[in-house]
Every structure is written in C-alpha cells, then in structure tokens.
Amino acid sequence: MKQPDLTRRQFIATASAGTLAAVASTARPACADVTRKAAKLAILGGEPVRQNKSWPEWPHVNDEIVDAVVKTTRSGIWCRIQAANGTVPTFEKEYARLLGSRFCVATGSGTQALHTCVEALGIGPGDEVITSPYTDPGTIASILSARALPVLADLDPASYQLDPGEVEKRITENTRAIMPVHMMGQPCHLERIMAIARKHNLAVIEDAAQAHLSEYQGKKLGTIAPLGCFSFQSSKTIACGEGGAIVGDDEALMDRCYTVHNHGTNRRGRTELIGPKYRMNEFEAAVLLAQLAGAQEQFRRRNQNAAHLTARLAGCPGIVPQKLYPGTATGSFYLYAMSYKREHFNQVDRARFLKAVAAEGVSLSPYIERGLHREPWVDHIVNAKGYSKLYSARRLRQFRDEMDCPNCDRVCEEMAMLWASGPLLGTVSDMDDIADAILKVYENRDQLERV
Numbered sequence: 001m002k003q004p005d006l007t008r009r010q011f012i013a014t015a016s017a018g019t020l021a022a023v024a025s026t027a028r029p030a031c032a033d034v035t036r037k038a039a040k041l042a043i044l045g046g047e048p049v050r051q052n053k054s055w056p057e058w059p060h061v062n063d064e065i066v067d068a069v070v071k072t073t074r075s076g077i078w079c080r081i082q083a084a085n086g087t088v089p090t091f092e093k094e095y096a097r098l099l100g101s102r103f104c105v106a107t108g109s110g111t112q113a114l115h116t117c118v119e120a121l122g123i124g125p126g127d128e129v130i131t132s133p134y135t136d137p138g139t140i141a142s143i144l145s146a147r148a149l150p151v152l153a154d155l156d157p158a159s160y161q162l163d164p165g166e167v168e169k170r171i172t173e174n175t176r177a178i179m180p181v182h183m184m185g186q187p188c189h190l191e192r193i194m195a196i197a198r199k200h201n202l203a204v205i206e207d208a209a210q211a212h213l214s215e216y217q218g219k220k221l222g223t224i225a226p227l228g229c230f231s232f233q234s235s236k237t238i239a240c241g242e243g244g245a246i247v248g249d250d251e252a253l254m255d256r257c258y259t260v261h262n263h264g265t266n267r268r269g270r271t272e273l274i275g276p277k278y279r280m281n282e283f284e285a286a287v288l289l290a291q292l293a294g295a296q297e298q299f300r301r302r303n304q305n306a307a308h309l310t311a312r313l314a315g316c317p318g319i320v321p322q323k324l325y326p327g328t329a330t331g332s333f334y335l336y337a338m339s340y341k342r343e344h345f346n347q348v349d350r351a352r353f354l355k356a357v358a359a360e361g362v363s364l365s366p367y368i369e370r371g372l373h374r375e376p377w378v379d380h381i382v383n384a385k386g387y388s389k390l391y392s393a394r395r396l397r398q399f400r401d402e403m404d405c406p407n408c409d410r411v412c413e414e415m416a417m418l419w420a421s422g423p424l425l426g427t428v429s430d431m432d433d434i435a436d437a438i439l440k441v442y443e444n445r446d447q448l449e450r451v
C-alpha cells in the first residue's frame, strides 16, 4: 500500500515504537518557552545555554579496544592471510550475523568496498552507474576507479536522498547499476529504487557507509540489495580509523568480491581476475570486534535521544528535521540533519545562525558545501583522454550538461547538522541543551541582524 511520505516530525508523532512514544511524551513543548524569549543571544554578550560541559567523545576508546590491539600486536598475526580464524575473518562472521546477512568481506575503507562491488559486477569502461550528488567523494571514486561514468541524479530536497523519479530519467542504454546512498544514516527511498532497478534490469549497490544498523521495512540497510557497503572511518558509529565492509547473501557474488579485493586471487590461491589489494588488516578488525558488543546499545541510545530532540524541535518552522520515508524504523544517527529555513529567520543567512548557535554552546555544521555535480572532476572527465576513448563526445557533452541538480544546491544551502556519533550518546539534558540553543536563537531571531 502506498503511504504518504513522512517528515521526521510526523514519523515521531505516529511511530508505534514504545521507546519513541515514551521519550516524546516527556519532551518539553517546543517554541513555547517564554523564558527563552527576549533573552540576549550569547553571541551578543548574553548567557550561553551550555557552558563548561563536554560531549561524549567519539571515537569512543575503552579498555576492550586497547586490549584487543595489544593482543593482536603480541600475536604476530597482523595480516588476514596468516590465519583462518584471525580477527578479520572473525569480524566478517560477526558483522554478517549482526546485520542478518550470509556473507561479509572486510576492506580497507568504504570507498574500497564500493569499488570492489563495481568490479565484481563486471562494471567498467563504457558503463554508467547512477548515484547521488550529495555524498562523500568516495561514492563516485568507486565508479571512476573502474573507468565507468558516475551519472548524478537530483535529490528529494526534504530527505536529502536520491529522488527515484530523477534516477529513472537518467537511465541510458549504457546504465548498468544504481548506487543509492543512505544519507545521514537514514534509508533512501529504496523500495522505489529497487523497483526501478528490476524494471530496467540494473544492479543495485547500497552505499550504507553511514547507515550501520539502520532498519527499513524489517531489514538492516545494506542487506536489501544484493550488495551493501559500509565505512568504518573514524567518525562513523562503528569505527576503526579507516575500514570498510561488503555484505551480501549471494555466495558466488561475494566470492567474486573476495577475489577482486584480494588482487584478483581467489580463496584457493588462483589469480583469476583484475583486482586491487584492498584487504582489511588484523588491527583494524581487532578494534571493530571489540566494539560490536556495545554497538547495539549505543544505537538504541542515539535513536532515543534523536526522538527526544526531534520532539523538542517540533513546531519550530525555521528548523525542519530530515524527512523520513515510510518503512523507516531506526537510523544510525551518524549525523542529525536539519534544514535551516531562512524565510522563518527574517531572511538572515545560515552562517549567522550557525555562529549564534555555536555561541550558545552547540556546534552545528553546514556539512557538504557543494554537491559533487559542482566539483571539477566533471570537466576533468569530459576532457580526459581516456574517457574520450570510451564515451562519445556527444555523450560526454550531455553528461556535463545534465549536471544540474537544483534540489541538491538547495540542500547544501540549507543544511544545519550535528555530528552525532558522540553527542547523541549523551544524556537527555544534553539533548535539551541542543534544542534550547536552537530554539533560543529562533525565538530571538530579530537579534541575528546584529550578529
């Protein structure tokens, strides 16, 4: 049954999960706190909302992690091929089990995981892959590394996710795959994207680099398409500095991923494909394994805190949290993302709002300043010798001319987000500080002109 799209506010209002409802019911009403009104903004010399308090650190270091690294160091097993039961193969089994997937291949980064999948699917020169302009450069690097063409489709500006209608418009006879990105760790409209892929016989690689443990329609993100990829770079909610993983249920395809990531050499030692060397090392896996036991509890806490924060911000027209699609159950809350609506702040630009909130003791970020359609790689490809051998001049001109993503531009202009891996592990009082800082600035927006 087709359901209407939900804003996060509506989602919180209708969510059946007991925790969300319980948390929301304890929230103070938003935008109605008279004590915040007529308060002097901290940036103009007033009292800050939050002073002399720190946020939970991220990445989170504990004795288990330190002990695991020491143990691996002393073991002398530093590389996955030294032992079948080393930390990398063990992590692969545990991570697959945590996500409800049959197989996992660990890599040295999320970008490496995505590139491995592109190669394993046989996508290469002359092929096209459709993805988002609003993502980490690693997403398109994985396609460019295979000398394929990353074709960018515009966003749904309220969810910051790929707009499935725009994806369908970008399909050509050379399109081989769609690489949907679950931005901010929340599900993109995967149901519609999977349907489009089935209709046009395209592969799908989920870029779940930000979306550890997030759930959509009863499944974990990264496990819905045949291949899903994760990043464990330091800022992510499961982290080891640099690291990545591929998950999937198709044994033959996952074996191919193993072979590609192992310089083309299969599990039986036969070199049979072209591939880079992208193996995760034993230290990275030791750090990850030591985190898995606590990851679910941290995930629950971030979801509870996010629900509280969203309930506190409800009704503030100037700050609109990320829209969630039907079927969204939980998110990783790697980032807590909101749109700044300047029309509700007397047209004051976002930079002044962010400065004022920072002075209240809460740091929000504009995040990605320009969509990837506005980066110089586009001209580089159009002029690169190699690409002009692989794609017609007409196609490359069209590719450049179609790099027009107005909704992505709007998202880049409006984004005001919190790096949430650490802060969302805080207390309810920490969440109230975030909401109070934002709402104080909103209530006293007349003062922003003097900032």
Ligand SMILES: Cc1ncc(COP(=O)(O)O)c(C=O)c1O
Binding pocket: 109, 110, 111, 112, 135, 136, 138, 139, 181, 182, 183, 207, 209, 210, 230, 231, 232, 233, 242, 243, 244
């Ligand atoms: C959406 C997305 N895709 C891909 C990547 C690339 O992952 P890595 O940095 O581990 O290579 C990232 C990393 O931030 C990401 O956020």
